[in-house]
Amino acid sequence: MKPSRHRVAVVQAGSTLFDTPATLERMAAHVSALGVAGARLAVFPEAYVGGYPKGLDFGARVGSRSPRGRDDFARYFASAIAVPGPETARMGDMAASIAATLVVGVIERGMETGGGTLYCTALTFGPDGALIARHRKLMPTASERLIWGQGDGSTLGVADTPVGRVGAAICWENYMPALRQHYYARGVEFYCAPTVDERDIWQATMRHIAYEGRCFVLSACQYLTRADAPADYDCIQGNDPATELIRGGSVIVSPLGEVLAGPVYGAEAILTADIDRADIARGKYDLDVSGHYARPDIFTLLVDERARSPVASAGAGMDRRVRGEG
Numbered sequence: 001m002k003p004s005r006h007r008v009a010v011v012q013a014g015s016t017l018f019d020t021p022a023t024l025e026r027m028a029a030h031v032s033a034l035g036v037a038g039a040r041l042a043v044f045p046e047a048y049v050g051g052y053p054k055g056l057d058f059g060a061r062v063g064s065r066s067p068r069g070r071d072d073f074a075r076y077f078a079s080a081i082a083v084p085g086p087e088t089a090r091m092g093d094m095a096a097s098i099a100a101t102l103v104v105g106v107i108e109r110g111m112e113t114g115g116g117t118l119y120c121t122a123l124t125f126g127p128d129g130a131l132i133a134r135h136r137k138l139m140p141t142a143s144e145r146l147i148w149g150q151g152d153g154s155t156l157g158v159a160d161t162p163v164g165r166v167g168a169a170i171c172w173e174n175y176m177p178a179l180r181q182h183y184y185a186r187g188v189e190f191y192c193a194p195t196v197d198e199r200d201i202w203q204a205t206m207r208h209i210a211y212e213g214r215c216f217v218l219s220a221c222q223y224l225t226r227a228d229a230p231a232d233y234d235c236i237q238g239n240d241p242a243t244e245l246i247r248g249g250s251v252i253v254s255p256l257g258e259v260l261a262g263p264v265y266g267a268e269a270i271l272t273a274d275i276d277r278a279d280i281a282r283g284k285y286d287l288d289v290s291g292h293y294a295r296p297d298i299f300t301l302l303v304d305e306r307a308r309s310p311v312a313s314a315g316a317g318m319d320r321r322v323r324g325e326g
Helices: 020-037 067-079 086-098 142-146 171-175 177-185 201-213 278-284 316-322
Strands: 005-012 041-043 101-109 118-125 131-136 165-168 190-192 216-219 223-225 244-253 259-265 269-276
Touching: 005 020, 005 216, 005 244, 005 259, 020 086, 020 269, 041 216, 067 101, 086 101, 086 118, 101 165, 118 165, 131 165, 171 177, 171 201, 177 201, 190 201, 201 216, 201 244, 201 259, 244 269, 259 269, 269 278
Parallel strands: 005 041, 041 101, 165 190, 190 216
Antiparallel strands: 005 269, 101 118, 118 131, 216 244, 223 244, 244 259
């Protein structure tokens, strides 16, 4: 039986935009601090490795794209990572160095289709450094659809870790009721919500999900300032280095909707909470939305977890028929 009590954490930090090696250096420092704090599970924000280019429009208008916008995308594309790749190997080493499970938001190149499409992805590394889960954001929000593709059902897994069952939903995916219900039915115990949503109402969402799913919710939001972006960044918020582009709001919530840590605004921070997994059972005593509160005689949810590829091979026999050889 797994231990019941653990220390968990969320890391509120920003990227160094368009400089992935520098971001990984910053991440390494945060991971060292997590080790000192004794965290066994920690969550980093959405798009932490690869960056969230807040305020850029990538030169897009209805019916046209500008050359400068294409240059912006090329620079953004260069900061994305392959999964697996040297950057994921390094993140795995970080997790192993403190024997903790890490959930990290990254911008991923979709190498299975030639690497031309980017995805907003959450990666989960086990305490031995192994990459044990990958979740691609199903529905990019608004202008994010210009720069990120849509994930499919093949990355909706929940990982079994020494702390408990860990799943990830990214930013506004958390407003998708069917996705939440899928994770509840998969037995998620630590619902990780990497985000860049700094709005006050996000706190209500995180508390609702924890109370609805009777699970721990760990939401890590970026804290990003103008100083984290290069000098030639076309920033609509202004050019004062102290200008906050994303102000934070990271939080940890219990299965009964109680705030255990945070929210914190206006600074980088590591938030920790000492939790008891038995609180999940205490919560599900009177509400289990994928069990005794589900009413499967009335409601049914079908989840297609197959990988979707735009090109499929029918095999050598089909190739011969197409060439007129059979």
